[in-house]
Amino acid sequence: MERTTELNAPARGLLRARSPRWNVWARLLNSLPPLAVLVVMLAGWKAAVVAFDVPPYLVPPPERVLDAFREDWRYLLEQLQHTAKMALLGFGLATLVGIAVAVLFSQAKIIERSLYPYLVLLHTTPLIAIAPLIVIWAGIGDRSVVIISFLISVFPIIVNGVIGLTSVDHNLVNLFRMSNASRWQEFLFLRLPYSVPYLFTGLRISSSAAVLGAILGEYLVGAGGVGGGMGYTIIIAAGQLKTARLFAAVLLCSLLALAFFFAVNTVANRLLRNWHESSAVHEN
Amino acid sequence: MLRAVAQPAPATVPAAGQPVVDVRNVGKVYQNGTLALSDVTLQLHAGEFVTLLGPSGCGKSTVLRIVAGLGKPSSGSVAVDGQEPEAARRRGHEMAFVFQDPTLLPWLTVRKNTELPLKLRGVGRKERERLASSAIRLVGLTGFEQAYPRELSGGMKMRVSIARALAQEPKVLLMDEPFGALDEITRQRLNEDLLDMWQAAQWTVLFVTHNVFEAAYLSTRIVVMSSRPGRIVADIPVDAPYPRPPEFRSSPGFGALVSAVVQFLRDA
Numbered sequence: 001m002e003r004t005t006e007l008n009a010p011a012r013g014l015l016r017a018r019s020p021r022w023n024v025w026a027r028l029l030n031s032l033p034p035l036a037v038l039v040v041m042l043a044g045w046k047a048a049v050v051a052f053d054v055p056p057y058l059v060p061p062p063e064r065v066l067d068a069f070r071e072d073w074r075y076l077l078e079q080l081q082h083t084a085k086m087a088l089l090g091f092g093l094a095t096l097v098g099i100a101v102a103v104l105f106s107q108a109k110i111i112e113r114s115l116y117p118y119l120v121l122l123h124t125t126p127l128i129a130i131a132p133l134i135v136i137w138a139g140i141g142d143r144s145v146v147i148i149s150f151l152i153s154v155f156p157i158i159v160n161g162v163i164g165l166t167s168v169d170h171n172l173v174n175l176f177r178m179s180n181a182s183r184w185q186e187f188l189f190l191r192l193p194y195s196v197p198y199l200f201t202g203l204r205i206s207s208s209a210a211v212l213g214a215i216l217g218e219y220l221v222g223a224g225g226v227g228g229g230m231g232y233t234i235i236i237a238a239g240q241l242k243t244a245r246l247f248a249a250v251l252l253c254s255l256l257a258l259a260f261f262f263a264v265n266t267v268a269n270r271l272l273r274n275w276h277e278s279s280a281v282h283e284n
Numbered sequence: 285m286l287r288a289v290a291q292p293a294p295a296t297v298p299a300a301g302q303p304v305v306d307v308r309n310v311g312k313v314y315q316n317g318t319l320a321l322s323d324v325t326l327q328l329h330a331g332e333f334v335t336l337l338g339p340s341g342c343g344k345s346t347v348l349r350i351v352a353g354l355g356k357p358s359s360g361s362v363a364v365d366g367q368e369p370e371a372a373r374r375r376g377h378e379m380a381f382v383f384q385d386p387t388l389l390p391w392l393t394v395r396k397n398t399e400l401p402l403k404l405r406g407v408g409r410k411e412r413e414r415l416a417s418s419a420i421r422l423v424g425l426t427g428f429e430q431a432y433p434r435e436l437s438g439g440m441k442m443r444v445s446i447a448r449a450l451a452q453e454p455k456v457l458l459m460d461e462p463f464g465a466l467d468e469i470t471r472q473r474l475n476e477d478l479l480d481m482w483q484a485a486q487w488t489v490l491f492v493t494h495n496v497f498e499a500a501y502l503s504t505r506i507v508v509m510s511s512r513p514g515r516i517v518a519d520i521p522v523d524a525p526y527p528r529p530p531e532f533r534s535s536p537g538f539g540a541l542v543s544a545v546v547q548f549l550r551d552a
Contacts (some may be wrong), residue, residue: 179401275390
């Protein structure tokens with residue numbers, strides 16, 4: 001009856017796990033090249049500042065930036081925390097609203113066609129131009145900052161979400177129809193999981209955009225004083241020509257955006273590693 | 285067992301001799317004006333293994349989709365078990381479709397993929413597991429239940445696709461060039477396994493292919509189609525008894541059958 005021979009070996013062999021120790025070494029080894037580049041860049045920076053005798057208010061040497069960290073770390077971290085909170089709220093809101101809008105758009109072509117142009121218009125209008133309006137409406141404070149962060153990060157989620165939800169393989173849809181699946185089943189068991197990799201493409205872009213939006217918001221809301229965030233810290237430092245502090249702030253902003261991106265990436269890899277090429281480990 | 289779940293339809297129980305699949309004078313014109321099918325008439329009786337053979341683009345897949353109720357004919361009528369295809373599908377486990385590609389959900393394991401149609405139809409978990417296990421065993425994938433599609437070879441994916449169809453205990457099995465993308469050796473082996481399973485389960489099979497050898501090896505009947513517009517040009521019964529061993533492919537009778545069929549395809 002069963003003429004199959006080669007197929008009866010257990011599947012476990014296909015899923016060979018790598019030893020954790022090997023993994024740690026591989027990671028260390030992998031991080032060596034970028035670290036080397038960092039060292040070279042720092043050395044070049046220092047050398048250039050010394051060689052061309054650049055005044056520190058234009059370009060501070062690396063150790064002055066480090067000093068700025070050391071002197072102000074408590075203040076800087078406080079501001080960073082504020083920015084992180086704003087960005088997280090903006091990003092969270094963008095994720096919820098973005099998915100909801102994408103689902104709505106994917107329900108009917110007519111909805112997508114009638115609303116999409118306005119969405120694009122909203123996105124292409126320079127945020128910096130409408131930001132003052134947002135501040136007038138939402139007030140000088142955190143609310144405006146979150147809204148700006150949200151507005152800048154919601155678009156990629158919607159666009160990628162809609163693509164994912166509507167680009168399901170036609171025969172998979174036919175398979176569901178053959179099984180008399182309801183619309184709801186088709187959405188829950190087919191369209192939604194199918195769209196996850198696309199959604200994460202949007203979320204990756206949005207994660208760093210949300211940080212950018214939060215900083216921009218703080219920048220504009222500005223005079224909040226206490227808890228003004230990194231955006232506020234940056235304009236003040238620039239105004240006072242405290243360039244070392246400005247450098248420190250910029251570096252922290254980058255790290256924050258990086259952390260956001262990394263967090264999203266980690267979740268994506270967790271969710272997708274078993275089935276999507278973008279997160280798969282190959283053993284050719 | 286599963287038939288009991290389906291709602292009874294006493295008025296439409298087929299009388300002996302009534303075809304399970306009844307395609308009458310079906311024509312199909314696509315929206316862009318292309319005439320895809322013209323006057324296709326085809327009857328399948330219980331337990332038959334019929335292949336629709338024809339060149340690419342002759343509309344054989346269109347016939348299959350119309351029988352499945354995935355597309356509507358422009359003219360003529362289709363009945364499965366005496367009902368419109370869609371109604372037959374809704375009634376229970378009448379039809380299963382095996383697509384050209386494995387059409388698996390990449391985020392589900394082999395087991396979950398096999399269970400999917402049952403889950404969608406609301407079959408309970410225990411029953412689902414039982415049917416899936418037996419289908420997976422039948423296609424020779426025991427031990428691979430927890431593997432994901434991307435870990436499998438093309439032939440194995442196709443086996444999962446077949447297991448998914450078998451788990452539904454269909455009366456009619458519709459197969460759309462299921463082995464077209466596989467290498468010759470794998471295809472032959474799957475052909476042999478498919479015949480074994482068909483003999484055990486006695487489905488009525490409508491199998492679409494453009495491969496003459498495959499058609500000759502598998503079928504009780506070969507229906508040859510020509511293209512533009514697709515119509516039936518020959519209906520050739522295959523007398524060879526089952527089980528058909530692999531050696532059947534090198535017998536004189538097989539060679540004669542193949543040349544006869546090829547002649548029809550040339551003349552069409």
